[in-house]
Amino acid sequence: MALLTGLILSDDEAFRRDAAAVLRSGATPVTITHERTAADAQPDLVLVDGRHDTQAALASTERLRAAAPSISIFMVSLEASPDAILQAMRAGANEFLTWPPAEGACHEAIARAAARRDQSPAARPRATTTVFFGAKGGAGTTTIAVNSAVEMARLSRRPTVIVDLKAGLGEVTLFLGVRSRYSLLDALDNLHRLDGEFLKELVVKHKSGLEILAGSDHFDRPGAADTGAVEEVFRLLARQYAHIVVDAGSQLTPSATAALYAADTIYLVPNPDVPSVRNAQRLLDRIGQLGACGERVHVLLNRASEPYPIAPDQIESALGRPIEHMFRSDYRTVSAALNSGVPLSLTGNTEIASQFDSFIRRMLTPHAEAAVPARRSTLGLQRLASIW
Numbered sequence: 001m002a003l004l005t006g007l008i009l010s011d012d013e014a015f016r017r018d019a020a021a022v023l024r025s026g027a028t029p030v031t032i033t034h035e036r037t038a039a040d041a042q043p044d045l046v047l048v049d050g051r052h053d054t055q056a057a058l059a060s061t062e063r064l065r066a067a068a069p070s071i072s073i074f075m076v077s078l079e080a081s082p083d084a085i086l087q088a089m090r091a092g093a094n095e096f097l098t099w100p101p102a103e104g105a106c107h108e109a110i111a112r113a114a115a116r117r118d119q120s121p122a123a124r125p126r127a128t129t130t131v132f133f134g135a136k137g138g139a140g141t142t143t144i145a146v147n148s149a150v151e152m153a154r155l156s157r158r159p160t161v162i163v164d165l166k167a168g169l170g171e172v173t174l175f176l177g178v179r180s181r182y183s184l185l186d187a188l189d190n191l192h193r194l195d196g197e198f199l200k201e202l203v204v205k206h207k208s209g210l211e212i213l214a215g216s217d218h219f220d221r222p223g224a225a226d227t228g229a230v231e232e233v234f235r236l237l238a239r240q241y242a243h244i245v246v247d248a249g250s251q252l253t254p255s256a257t258a259a260l261y262a263a264d265t266i267y268l269v270p271n272p273d274v275p276s277v278r279n280a281q282r283l284l285d286r287i288g289q290l291g292a293c294g295e296r297v298h299v300l301l302n303r304a305s306e307p308y309p310i311a312p313d314q315i316e317s318a319l320g321r322p323i324e325h326m327f328r329s330d331y332r333t334v335s336a337a338l339n340s341g342v343p344l345s346l347t348g349n350t351e352i353a354s355q356f357d358s359f360i361r362r363m364l365t366p367h368a369e370a371a372v373p374a375r376r377s378t379l380g381l382q383r384l385a386s387i388w
């Protein structure tokens with residue numbers, strides 16, 4: 001899958017907000033840029049508001065098409081007369097949408113835009129963005145994000161970066177035993193000169209090949225005012241790396257939300273306990289409300305060893321989706337790796353290290369192995385419902 005960049009051309013702020021929510025809510029991740037940035041950063045799709053001033057919208061469409069033959073242009077109108085559709089197509093629009101769009105119409109148009117972008121001769125292989133999000137603090141999100149990222153770099157042999165999005169107490173560099181002179185904040189504060197060369201200066205390289213954009217040491221940043229810049233950093237990283245891994249912590253901050261919008265895959269990390277499962281249910285609802293498409297959210301159960309406080313099939317029933325992968329509980333091995341700053345795959349032949357290996361192999365080649373069969377329990381939902 002691929003991250004698309006969308007630009008909404010409209011003077012109507014409420015429309016821009018609603019259109020952004022619609023663009024973001026489908027299966028293909030779309031981040032919204034608010035301005036036309038550098039020439040090499042042109043959007044993949046532009047949504048032109050033609051609801052009121054059709055002539056101005058047609059003129060904008062013609063200009064856009066002349067300047068960028070390969071972008072997808074969506075013309076939005078209040079009604080779909082054959083004449084209006086014809087004029088929009090002649091001006092260079094690829095899609096014609098009535099507003100508000102019918103269920104699925106916009107998402108189908110986005111899927112066609114993604115296919116067009118990928119087929120264009122100038123198309124580069126696109127980055128995958130994988131976001132790890134904890135169902136509660138201490139669930140093991142950093143452990144899973146860091147070890148997954150190391151395995152991704154090792155197994156894919158393609159440029160891979162991990163971004164520590166947590167404000168103040170990010171621990172990604174600590175887990176990997178490296179120090180970084182720079183952090184995510186340097187990227188956020190230098191967007192105007194953030195190109196491939198500058199990014200290389202900001203990241204620190206681990207011996208596994210993984211590169212790290214270290215966490216901020218400010219407790220209040222990245223904050224709400226940084227959201228646009230965080231989205232922009234993800235777009236820029238997607239031009240430099242094949243895989244982007246994000247440790248987004250366990251708080252739905254504005255920057256974590258920006259990461260969810262940019263994600264191809266969101267891994268929600270609960271433990272098999274009541275607080276985790278309860279929070280995971282709420283987070284799944286909230287992520288759905290935010291419009292970051294639920295299809296992209298998968299569940300990774302961490303510290304999963306018998307006796308389970310709550311059995312995996314009950315967790316699946318409560319969350320209404322299968323557990324994609326389970327990482328066993330092995331405090332000794334995990335904390336030894338953490339305290340020595342060496343990722344699990346480099347500390348020896350342990351079961352948990354091989355679980356990361358198989359998890360990432362399956363992620364990199366999703367069709368190579370049969371999907372993990374979902375376990376079902378008829379009791380789970382009722383039992384959990386009675387717990388809270």
Ligand SMILES: Nc1ncnc2c1ncn2[C@@H]1O[C@H](COP(=O)(O)OP(=O)(O)OP(=O)(O)O)[C@@H](O)[C@H]1O
Nearest residue numbers: 137138139140141142143303328329330331334335
């Ligand atoms: N599979 C596991 N088995 C046993 N212990 C684990 C496992 N995964 C993580 N831990 C332990 O849990 C603790 C918290 O892990 P980690 O820092 O990765 O969690 P986190 O969700 O990122 O926490 P925070 O909310 O503080 O960011 C650490 O002591 C770690 O060693």
Ligand SMILES: [Mg+2]
Nearest residue numbers: 141142171249
């Ligand atoms: Mg953490």
